[in-house]
Amino acid sequence: MTRTRRPGISRRSTLALMGAGAMTVAAPWVARAQAKTIKIGMPTILSGRVAQLGTSSRNAVMLEVEKVNAAGGLAGRQIEMVIRDSKGQPQEAARVARELVNTDGCELLIDAEASSGAFAVHEVARDLGVFCIHTNSETSALTADPKQHIPNAFRTARQGVHDSIVGGSYAAAIAKAKGLKKWATCSPDYAYGRDTTAEFTLYLKRFAPDVEIISESWPKLFQPDYTEVVTKILQAKPQALYSCLWGGDLTSYIDQANIYAMFGQMEVFAVNMADYTALTVVKNLPKGIHSGNRYIKTFPATPENAAWGDAYKAKYNEYPTNWSWENATAVMLMAEAAKKANAADGKKLAEALAGLTIKCPFGADGTVTMRAEDHTLVGYAIGWGTTIPQEPYVPEVKAGDWKTIFELEAEWKKSKGYT
Amino acid sequence: MDLDALVGCLSSSACLVTQTTSGLIIGMLLFLVAVGLTLIFGVLKVVNFSHGAFYMFGAYFAMTAYQLTGSFALAVLAGAAGTAVLGLIFERVFMSRVYGADVLMQLLVCYAFVLIFDDVVRIIWGPEFKSMGMPAAFQVMPLFIAGGVVPPYYLLLIGVALAAAIVLGIGLSRSRIGKVIRAAAHNPGMVSALGINTGLIYGGVFALGGMLAGLAGALAAPVRSLTPGMGFSVLIESFIVTVIGGMGSILGALIGALLLGLIRSFGSLGFPLFTEGLMYLFMVIVLVSKPTGLFGKEAA
Numbered sequence: 001m002t003r004t005r006r007p008g009i010s011r012r013s014t015l016a017l018m019g020a021g022a023m024t025v026a027a028p029w030v031a032r033a034q035a036k037t038i039k040i041g042m043p044t045i046l047s048g049r050v051a052q053l054g055t056s057s058r059n060a061v062m063l064e065v066e067k068v069n070a071a072g073g074l075a076g077r078q079i080e081m082v083i084r085d086s087k088g089q090p091q092e093a094a095r096v097a098r099e100l101v102n103t104d105g106c107e108l109l110i111d112a113e114a115s116s117g118a119f120a121v122h123e124v125a126r127d128l129g130v131f132c133i134h135t136n137s138e139t140s141a142l143t144a145d146p147k148q149h150i151p152n153a154f155r156t157a158r159q160g161v162h163d164s165i166v167g168g169s170y171a172a173a174i175a176k177a178k179g180l181k182k183w184a185t186c187s188p189d190y191a192y193g194r195d196t197t198a199e200f201t202l203y204l205k206r207f208a209p210d211v212e213i214i215s216e217s218w219p220k221l222f223q224p225d226y227t228e229v230v231t232k233i234l235q236a237k238p239q240a241l242y243s244c245l246w247g248g249d250l251t252s253y254i255d256q257a258n259i260y261a262m263f264g265q266m267e268v269f270a271v272n273m274a275d276y277t278a279l280t281v282v283k284n285l286p287k288g289i290h291s292g293n294r295y296i297k298t299f300p301a302t303p304e305n306a307a308w309g310d311a312y313k314a315k316y317n318e319y320p321t322n323w324s325w326e327n328a329t330a331v332m333l334m335a336e337a338a339k340k341a342n343a344a345d346g347k348k349l350a351e352a353l354a355g356l357t358i359k360c361p362f363g364a365d366g367t368v369t370m371r372a373e374d375h376t377l378v379g380y381a382i383g384w385g386t387t388i389p390q391e392p393y394v395p396e397v398k399a400g401d402w403k404t405i406f407e408l409e410a411e412w413k414k415s416k417g418y419t
Numbered sequence: 420m421d422l423d424a425l426v427g428c429l430s431s432s433a434c435l436v437t438q439t440t441s442g443l444i445i446g447m448l449l450f451l452v453a454v455g456l457t458l459i460f461g462v463l464k465v466v467n468f469s470h471g472a473f474y475m476f477g478a479y480f481a482m483t484a485y486q487l488t489g490s491f492a493l494a495v496l497a498g499a500a501g502t503a504v505l506g507l508i509f510e511r512v513f514m515s516r517v518y519g520a521d522v523l524m525q526l527l528v529c530y531a532f533v534l535i536f537d538d539v540v541r542i543i544w545g546p547e548f549k550s551m552g553m554p555a556a557f558q559v560m561p562l563f564i565a566g567g568v569v570p571p572y573y574l575l576l577i578g579v580a581l582a583a584a585i586v587l588g589i590g591l592s593r594s595r596i597g598k599v600i601r602a603a604a605h606n607p608g609m610v611s612a613l614g615i616n617t618g619l620i621y622g623g624v625f626a627l628g629g630m631l632a633g634l635a636g637a638l639a640a641p642v643r644s645l646t647p648g649m650g651f652s653v654l655i656e657s658f659i660v661t662v663i664g665g666m667g668s669i670l671g672a673l674i675g676a677l678l679l680g681l682i683r684s685f686g687s688l689g690f691p692l693f694t695e696g697l698m699y700l701f702m703v704i705v706l707v708s709k710p711t712g713l714f715g716k717e718a719a
Contacts, residue, residue, distance in 0.1 A: 049646060052547040217691065224643050224652055225448075228687040228694070231441040234568060235424075235434050235688070248548030248644035255550060255642045259570035261561050281644070283552025 038077040038344050040065075041100025043093045043121060044112035044136075046085035049222060049248070052277060053323045057112040057135065058083050059316050060324035064331035074335065074344040082106055086117055093117035097124040107131070108346055110330055112323065115139040115192060125153045131346030133330040136323050138163070139195070143376035144418050152350050154375040156330040158322075160196055162382060163271060165408045166400030167292055168203020170384040171269050174290070175208045175240065180267055182214045184238035186229055186253070188245055189218035196244045196271070203408070204242075214238055219249075226253045230260050238266055246272035251282045258284055273387060274394045276319035285389040292384050294322035295362075299397035300381040304361040325362045329377065332360055333370055364402060378402070425689030436567025438684045444573045446680025447580035451635035453657035453664070454587065454672040455628030461667030462604040462624045465514065466522070468529035470657065471650025472536035473502045473629040477636025478645050479544055482551040485640075491554040495579075498637025499630045506629025510622045518621075533651075540647040548646040557641070576638050583631065584673055591669065600624060604667075659698060663705045665715025674713060 042061065045054035065079045073079060082104050086093035093113045100106040101124075109132040111121040118137030125132035132153045134142060140161040142148055174180065185201065187193035205211050215236035217229045230253075233241060241262075245253050250272055257263065263286035272278065273291035293299050297309025297319070308328070312320045320328075333353060338344050341352035355372035357379075362368065368379045382405075385397035413419045428434035452474050459467045477498035484490075484497035509532070517525050557572040591597035603610045603620045611617045635653075643649070660679055664671025679698055686694040705713060 047546070049548075049648065055546070217687070220695065222652065224639075224649060225445055227441045227444055228438075228684040231437045231568070231684065232687050232691075234437065235428060248646050251548065251550050252642070252644040255553065255644070259553060259557070259561065259572050259642065260568055277547065281548060281550045283550055284558065 036078060037080045038074055038108070039080050039082055039104060039106040040108045040110055041097065041104060041106030042081060042083045042110040042112055043086045043096040043100065043117070044083065045088040045114065045117075046083075048088050050088050050114060052247075053114075053136070053321055054085075054088075054112065056277075056318075056321040057323045057327040060312065060320060060328040061110060061112070061331055063312060063315060064328045064335075068331060068335045071335075075338040075342055077344050086113060088114065088117065090116045090120040094120035094124050097121045098128070101128050101130050107344070108334070108349070109133070110135055110327065112136050112327055115142070118142060122148065122150075122153060126150050129346075131350055133334070135327045135330045139192070140199075143374045144413055144416070146418055149374065151354075152346060154333075154350075154353060154370060156333060156370075156377045157326045158380060158382065159376055160192075161199060161409055161412055162378075162400075162405050163292055164196065164199035164203050165405050165412075166382050167200050167269070167271055167384060169207050169404065170398060170400070171200075171204050171240075171242070171290070172207030172211070174267065175204070175211055178239075178267065180239040181210050181212055182236075182238045182240070183211055184215040184217070184233050184236055184241045184266075185213060186217040186219065186233060186241060186243045186245065188221045188249060190221050193218070193221075193244055197242065200242055200244070200271070219245075222249060224252065226256050229253075230257045230262060234260060234262060234265070240267040240269065242269045242271075244271050246275075247277060248281075250278050254282055254286070255284070258286065263289065274385065274397075275322050276393075277321050279387070279393045280319065285387060285393075287386075287388055289387045290384055291387060291394065293381065293394070293397050295320050295325045296392070296394055296397070298392045298394070299383060299385070300362070300364060300366075300399075302361065302366065304366070305381075308361045329360060329362060329368060329380070333358060333368075364399060378406075421691060422689055425685065428685070428688050431566075433566030436565050436569065438688065439681070440567065440569045440573060440577075442681035442684035443577050443677065444680070445683050446677040447577050448635050448639055449653070449656055449660055449679060450673050450676035451580055451583060451638075452632045452653055453660035453676055454584070454669055455631040456657050457661045457664070457667055457669065457672045458587075458631075459625055459628040460661070462600055463510075463514075463518070463621055465518065465525050466529075467514075467625075467628065468526055468654070469509075469532040469536065470628070470632055471652075471654030472533060473506060473632035473650070474636040474639075474653050475536070475540060475645075475647070475650040476505060477502045477633025478551075478640040478643070478649065479540060479636075480633065481637035481640045482549060482645060483544075485551055485554075491556070491641075494551075494640070495634065495637045498640070499634040502633025502636070503626040503630035505633075507622050507626040509629070510625035511618075514625065515618065515621065537647045544645075544647075546647060548644045550644050551640040553641045572641070579634070579638060583634065584669075587631075588669055656698075659702050661712070663702055663712055665712025667716070668712065668714035671712055671714030 044057050065081055069078050082100055084096045086096050109130055111118055111132055111134045113121055115137040118134045129152055134155040136157050138157050138160045140159050143155045185197050187197040219226055219229050269290040271292040273289050274296055275294035297306050336358045337349050337352040337356055341348040353370050357367050357369040360368040362380050364379055364381045368377055371378045383397040383399040385394040387394055456470045480501035481494040481498035485494035517528050561568045561570040603617055607617050660672055660675040664675030682697050686697045690697055
């Protein structure tokens with residue numbers, strides 16, 4: 001049977017006509033709106049186990065965007081954030097990023113993904129040529145590896161290798177002073193845990209050659225119970241323990257190690273301890289855990305940093321996280337770059353941003369710099385200290401020396417074949 | 420592989436005591452979750468995929484009760500009682516409607532509730548992880564038994580779980596209610612014909628299973644961080660336990676859970692990179708040599 005076409009206008013062509021009509025009516029409005037506002041897309045993790053960090057990224061961005069908009073916007077254009085949940089899945093992060101640019105009309109991207117997602121979004125930025133700042137991925141290779149380098153992508157997160165150099169030299173100084181030769185490690189069994197632990201021990205041994213790693217444990221990520229790991233470490237009787245467990249895993253581990261009185265038997269170096277998400281949750285925080293700074297409002301000990309931490313707390317009723325300062329810095333840098341370029345266009349913004357130094361509450365000397373050669377943030381506050389069970393949690397942080405960091409980083413890049 | 424460490428441990432009493440108790444702790448908590456699962460399967464013939472959620476609710480109820488009252492005993496009670504009520508409601512309102520349906524339907528209902536329960540926890544308690552903290556009474560130095568380290572809290576934990584196992588075992592085999600439950604598992608039509616309300620039995624068994632998982636969650640709350648979705652990994656391990664021990668067998672759940680606990684604690688010494696693998700390997704061996712599990716009965 002053949003279908004006969006009814007006379008008159010078909011449904012399809014009616015739709016097409018209506019669509020065209022809508023376009024003509026809407027087009028001028030879109031053009032005007034674009035001149036006024038600029039959309040910034042932001043894929044981040046708003047559900048699942050890491051949701052707290054994603055939310056804190058969003059909070060920090062909104063806090064800063066409000067300031068920028070109040071001061072006239074990005075080169076005169078008001079910022080409109082479009083924030084989407086990637087659920088922490090790389091393929092979803094890439095899809096969301098693409099959609100933000102192609103469908104939602106975002107001209108710039110803030111990629112607030114963990115490392116797995118960041119590499120996926122990076123490929124989208126490479127493909128679409130859209131301006132993109134990675135705010136949370138600390139994996140060194142993202143910017144250190146020249147194969148990853150693209151002119152339109154930047155990173156405002158701290159970098160794994162910087163942390164390892166500072167952590168290694170800090171730990172080595174204590175190892176020498178206290179004669180800590182036998183070390184154990186306990187880190188989550190995935191790329192971040194493996195890489196960070198390897199880099200830390202590399203620099204620890206470099207600064208303190210006597211150190212020997214006598215026991216390694218690799219619990220699964222999000223493992224609920226660490227009892228067998230705790231008792232294994234107790235059996236090995238190390239003098240010191242390094243761990244890069246984080247978040248709920250770290251607090252579980254501390255609670256479980258506490259009842260074995262582990263913290264009295266060895267010096268513990270937990271790089272991710274000094275973050276408010278962990279510090280405020282652990283009920284019986286042991287005294288004297290060594291930790292790297294993540295975000296803490298007392299380091300750098302400046303009124304600007306304290307004011308920023310308090311303003312965030314006042315607005316969101318909780319303290320900022322490591323991801324918060326990294327995201328806030330991204331917005332601060334974009335605002336300054338737009339001022340310098342007098343444009344909010346991605347290409348001009350990228351040119352202005354490379355090599356830009358701005359005043360920033362999270363800077364070691366009150367400023368941070370977007371290094372021109374590899375588009376990664378340097379000069380941020382980085383240091384280690386020991387915990388106490390109540391505020392300010394880490395009363396004194398020993399600052400890392402950026403001169404040493406630069407020297408050793410250059411050497412590390414060479415050894416990796418990056419330069 | 421680090422066989423030296425394992426052999427060294429087996430020949431030292433200190434290490435043996437520490438690792439054995441560590442295996443017992445892991446095993447006994449797992450037992451409480453797994454036994455509920457196996458009990459529900461034995462009587463109701465449904466695999467409760469949402470069982471992990473009861474473990475999660477037990478922990479959250481306990482934390483809230485502890486924050487409100489400051490009493491750890493009340494916290495554990497709240498965890499167990501709260502999940503029992505939840506189990507009863509869940510069974511009467513939802514699960515009872517899918518008993519006749521095929522397995523896929525039951526699985527979908529349970530899986531839907533895994534997601535719903537996780538989001539309920541997120542709405543009530545927030546998405547971030549929480550920690551209940553160790554009650555002051557247990558913030559003491561660990562005991563040293565034959566050179567091995569044993570935290571007093573874990574002794575309590577093992578004791579409570581063991582007591583639950585004994586009460587359950589004796590209750591089911593000796594008491595009148597236990598006999599009715601076993602009869603209902605065997606021939607529900609006949610039990611119902613004798614004038615016994617099988618719906619009540621089913622609801623009761625589901626509540627009991629939920630309560631045991633909730634008890635495990637409440638006991639784990641002081642040492643494990645609380646987060647939406649925390650029941651999932653526990654559920655997977657309980658499945659391994661029931662597969663090893665035999666679906667429907669309480670003794671099987673106990674033996675399976677303890678074996679898994681010991682595999683974890685000693686495996687982490689001898690095979691640090693293959694501890695998880697050992698668990699699954701053991702499961703495969705049991706499945707191949709005795710597909711119904713160590714204590715499972717052949718299907719009639």
